Amino acid sequence: MLIDTHVHTSYSDGRDTPEKVIADAAMAGIGLLSITDHDCVDAYPEAIGLARSAGIRLIPGVELTTKNERGCNCIHIVGLGIRMDAGVRQALKRVVDARDESDKGFLKNLNEYLEKKYPGWEPAEGIKPSVFQNTLANARRQGIAITEKEMMDLILDPSLWAPIEYEITVDEAVDRIKEWGGVPVLAHPFDFSNDASVVLQRFLAAGGEVVELCKYRYKVRSDVLSRLGPGELLKKEREMNEWTVAAARKHGLKLTMASDRHDGHRAMGMDPAEYGIDVSWLEELCAR
Structure with missing residues (x-):
C-alpha cells in the first residue's frame, strides 16, 4: 500500500x-x-x-x-x-497573519534586488500561494533563468527579510x-x-x-x-x-x-x- x-x-x-x-x-x-x-x-x-x-x-x-x-x-x-x-x-491564524505581513515586505525587498540584477525586471506580485513560486513563475514569463536553488538562496538571505512579528520555536x-x-x-x-x-x-x-x-x-x-x-x-x-x-x-x-x-x-x-x-x-x- x-x-x-x-x-x-x-x-x-x-x-x-x-x-x-x-x-x-x-x-x-x-x-x-x-x-x-x-x-x-x-x-x-x-x-x-x-x-x-x-x-x-x-x-x-x-x-x-x-x-x-x-x-x-x-x-x-x-x-x-x-x-x-x-x-x-x-492559534494557526496568528502565525499565518504575521507571516503574511512579513512576506509582503520580503516581496518588496526581493523585487528591488531583482530590478538591480536584471534591468527591466517586471515586479512579481502577490504572496499566495508563495513568494517562492510567484517569483519563479514571473521570471519564466520574462525569459529570465532563475533556478529553484538560486531562489532558495534569496529566500534565505537575511538582508532581504522583513521582520516577523510572531513566530514559534x-x-x-x-x-x-x-x-x-x-x-x-x-x-x-x-x-x-x-x-x-x-x-x-x-x-x-x-x-x-x-x-x-x-x-x-x-x-x-x-x-x-x-x-x-x-x-x-x-x-x-x-x-x-x-x-x-x-x-x-x-x-x-x-x-x-x-x-x-x-x-x-x-x-x-x-x-x-x-x-x-x-x-x-x-x-x-x-x-x-
Missing part, C-alpha cells in the same frame, strides 16, 4: 484544491493520506468527506513552520492526527501538536540545506516522536541536491532516507513517508516496503 502523510493544497502554498489532490491520490493508488497545509487546516473537514468517497483513509494534519534558531533554517514540524477545533484554528511546535491531540513529525530533515543530524537532535530535545522519509528528488533547491543529475538524485535520496531510518531506530522514533507534493509535477506516494518500515501506527490516527 502506498502512503503519503505530507501533501499541500491551494489553502496554503499548493496549486490544487483538496478535491484535485484527493482525486490524484486515488488515481495513484494511495490508501492512506494526510493533507498538511502550512499553518492551516482550512482543507478540513471538506477533505475528510472527499477522502471517504474516494476510499482513502485520511489523517487530519498540519505543517508548522518554526523560526530560524540554533544554526537551523526553518525546521518544519508536521502534526498528524490533530484536532480541528476553533482554538487550533485561532521547535519546542512550541511540538508542544502545540501534542496539546492538539496529535503526533509531532520531523518533516524532510535534509531540507533547507540543514545538517540533518543537528536538526534531528533539536527535534529530539523538543520531545519529537516521528521522522519522515521523503521524496528528496523534488528538493533540488538544497545545496546537496541542486548539482545532481536524475540518477544521482535518486541515489542520494536513497542514502538520505536510509540514514533517517537508521537514526530513527537508534533513537526510538517512529517513521512515516511523504512526497511533500505541492502540484501535479510531484508524484504522490511512497511504499513502506521499499525501506522495510512499520507504519501500522498511523492507522489509529485516521479520521473516523
